[in-house]
Amino acid sequence: MLSVKGLRANVGENEILKGLDIEVRPGEVHAIMGPNGSGKSTLAHVLSGREGYSVTGGSVTFEGQDLLALEPEERARLGLFLAFQYPVELPGVNNTYFLKAALNSIRKSRGQEELDAVSFLRLIKEKLKILHLDDSLLKRAVNAGFSGGEKKRNEIFQMALLEPKLAILDETDSGLDIDALRVVADGVNALRSPQRAMLVVTHYQRLLDYIEPDIVHVLAKGRIIRSGGKELARELEEKGYGWVLDQEQAA
Amino acid sequence: MTGASAASFDNWVPARAADLPGAALDWLESQRHQALARVRAHGIPSSKEEAWRYTSLKGLLEQGFSAAAERPPLPTLEALHPLLVPGLDSHRVVLVNGCYIPELSALGPLPLGVRIGGLRSLLASEPDALRDRLNGIAEGHQSFFAALNTAGLDDGLVVMMEPDTRLDRPLELIHLAVGMDAPRVAQPRHWVALDEGAQARLIERYVSLDQSLYCTNSVLEIALGRDALLEHDRIQSESPNAFHIAGLYLHQETGSRYHGVNIGLGGRWARTEIYARLAGMHAECDLQGLYLAGDRQLMDYHLDVDHAVPACVSREGFKGILYGKGRAVFDGRVVVAKEAQKSDAAMSNHNLMLSESAEIDTKPQLEINADDVKCSHGTTVGQLEPEMLFYLRSRGIAAPAARRMLCLGFAEEVIASLHAESVREQISEQVGQRLETAPID
Numbered sequence: 054m055l056s057v058k059g060l061r062a063n064v065g066e067n068e069i070l071k072g073l074d075i076e077v078r079p080g081e082v083h084a085i086m087g088p089n090g091s092g093k094s095t096l097a098h099v100l101s102g103r104e105g106y107s108v109t110g111g112s113v114t115f116e117g118q119d120l121l122a123l124e125p126e127e128r129a130r131l132g133l134f135l136a137f138q139y140p141v142e143l144p145g146v147n148n149t150y151f152l153k154a155a156l157n158s159i160r161k162s163r164g165q166e167e168l169d170a171v172s173f174l175r176l177i178k179e180k181l182k183i184l185h186l187d188d189s190l191l192k193r194a195v196n197a198g199f200s201g202g203e204k205k206r207n208e209i210f211q212m213a214l215l216e217p218k219l220a221i222l223d224e225t226d227s228g229l230d231i232d233a234l235r236v237v238a239d240g241v242n243a244l245r246s247p248q249r250a251m252l253v254v255t256h257y258q259r260l261l262d263y264i265e266p267d268i269v270h271v272l273a274k275g276r277i278i279r280s281g282g283k284e285l286a287r288e289l290e291e292k293g294y295g296w297v298l299d300q301e302q303a304a
Numbered sequence: 305m306t307g308a309s310a311a312s313f314d315n316w317v318p319a320r321a322a323d324l325p326g327a328a329l330d331w332l333e334s335q336r337h338q339a340l341a342r343v344r345a346h347g348i349p350s351s352k353e354e355a356w357r358y359t360s361l362k363g364l365l366e367q368g369f370s371a372a373a374e375r376p377p378l379p380t381l382e383a384l385h386p387l388l389v390p391g392l393d394s395h396r397v398v399l400v401n402g403c404y405i406p407e408l409s410a411l412g413p414l415p416l417g418v419r420i421g422g423l424r425s426l427l428a429s430e431p432d433a434l435r436d437r438l439n440g441i442a443e444g445h446q447s448f449f450a451a452l453n454t455a456g457l458d459d460g461l462v463v464m465m466e467p468d469t470r471l472d473r474p475l476e477l478i479h480l481a482v483g484m485d486a487p488r489v490a491q492p493r494h495w496v497a498l499d500e501g502a503q504a505r506l507i508e509r510y511v512s513l514d515q516s517l518y519c520t521n522s523v524l525e526i527a528l529g530r531d532a533l534l535e536h537d538r539i540q541s542e543s544p545n546a547f548h549i550a551g552l553y554l555h556q557e558t559g560s561r562y563h564g565v566n567i568g569l570g571g572r573w574a575r576t577e578i579y580a581r582l583a584g585m586h587a588e589c590d591l592q593g594l595y596l597a598g599d600r601q602l603m604d605y606h607l608d609v610d611h612a613v614p615a616c617v618s619r620e621g622f623k624g625i626l627y628g629k630g631r632a633v634f635d636g637r638v639v640v641a642k643e644a645q646k647s648d649a650a651m652s653n654h655n656l657m658l659s660e661s662a663e664i665d666t667k668p669q670l671e672i673n674a675d676d677v678k679c680s681h682g683t684t685v686g687q688l689e690p691e692m693l694f695y696l697r698s699r700g701i702a703a704p705a706a707r708r709m710l711c712l713g714f715a716e717e718v719i720a721s722l723h724a725e726s727v728r729e730q731i732s733e734q735v736g737q738r739l740e741t742a743p744i745d
Contacts, residue, residue, distance in 0.1 A: 101698050102694075102697075102698070103694050103698075104690060104694065124697065124703070125694060125697040125698050126697045126698075126699075126700050126701060126702050126703065126706075128698075129697070129698055129699055129700035130700050134698075135698050137695070137698075140695070141689075141691050141692050141694075141695040143692055143695065143696075143709075143710065143713055144713060144714075144716075144717075145712070145713030145714060145715070145716030145717055146709055146710065146712070146713035146716075147716075150709075151696070151699075151701075151709065154701050154705065154709065155696075155699035155700050155701055158700045158701055158702065158705075159700040162700070194713070194716075195695075211699065215699065215700070
């Protein structure tokens, strides 16, 4: 589904990703862990097409297409979704209007009919329940004045609505208390399916207690230095990133 | 244009003064004469004057506008239909090229103590009803175009509300411009007075049936008595070739409230001057505005708010969206008198520039002569935030649609402050349509 080969990317003059490889198949949940500054967020941003990064080498194929050649909206329509670490506030942009525009543009690109107001409302009310979100959210401006927890839930709510093939969760646990984390994780788990893959980017193992990954990768200095099963996350939590970095240096 | 003679504007005043209503009234004739003398003495405003520093009158003068000697062809009621706001139930007054047209108006029954009618007919039936009142608010401000309007003072709307009266439905004032063979100027003149405790909502709209070239120079004087309340939605959607000049002159007594929302969409050259005098304590004046300056379009706003006494509140919040070679001017001034302690004023002007060739001159000024006040001002000139754009695009929304969505979001705050829901909906739609065709990619 997603194949990243030797990916190199710069921010300005600084090379952040230095030859990164990752292979994701439908149904898999991959965790990408790593210390601050290892390139986790850069990976999420480069995959979703954010400006400000220049790719200097390697390739990314998603659903058989050259992902890096596509505009952000084309990537979204192809089934890629990024849950933002810092969801952006859009004052004055009504949530319902925004969600409807997003859903219908994605449906349209998939050759599906656009939803009318009634069926759209029915659909979002159903999805809101999954995330324990209140109807009043629909009348508000996108993320404007939302609490940290609400913003993160709103991200997963959008994911539930847009039904991506590959969801990238960028530090979705950051800034969440334990109750909010549980709600978000439940929401994510409800979306797990044999057709859908996830890339969970996180600094802490905590989130992985709730969203159990199939494969854990350790990202350091712009490369995947180690991959393993979910037990790798636990080991990292106990021994710290120093442990795996030391091993890497020794090897 | 410096040194040009104000005689270029002589044609704005009908040649035969005897044709004007109330020509036999000394007080009115003397107002007209003084105004004309002032226009001539002043000469054409030049860019050396602060109020005209950013705005050239060259394009306007080139058109050779003149007052129409003949009545405009009247449209039928059916022709008017597309210009109405769907779902708006109002007391409707229609002016065609500045003249009050009862046949097109639909005033309906009015509450006791509320008088609404045409200026010309009032001057004929009750010559002294407006004596010592008309022009009393505008005169002191010495605005060139208000003087010109007074010099040709002819017809318009008069609203007089006795104490504690209330209009349950909004009063809608439609300025309809109908194209004529030669470029014509219309100079409607309005007087709105709400006595103590009276309350009303006024929806003022400038519209045209076609794309014709004309000039509007309107003056509206508003007198708010103690604790009176006026909510005023003002929609300028003139023909894209029109020149639009509007002066709003406001006098507020103790505890009165004026809430005005100005939407500027139409015209190729539009200037709005708003003068508010807060003359009684605890008066409240809220001026909101939204302007769209498209390619080769000028939107020019001048605000002058005078906190003359203590404890008044004023808000001046204007937002603009500029694209193509659009230009806008925001010249806002709040003056707090020495004795006006506890004044509370907040002025802001935020501009969204969608092209590199758009131009904004923004000049908010606070002139504070008292020491115990709460006053602030803020100005921003910026582009769409890349972060916001990326967020929308990452959800599958194409870049042009995403840009429009953000522009509408930017405008939403002002649109939401419009008082009439049906107007709100229409403006939201019209702004959306304008952005639809804007080359903002």
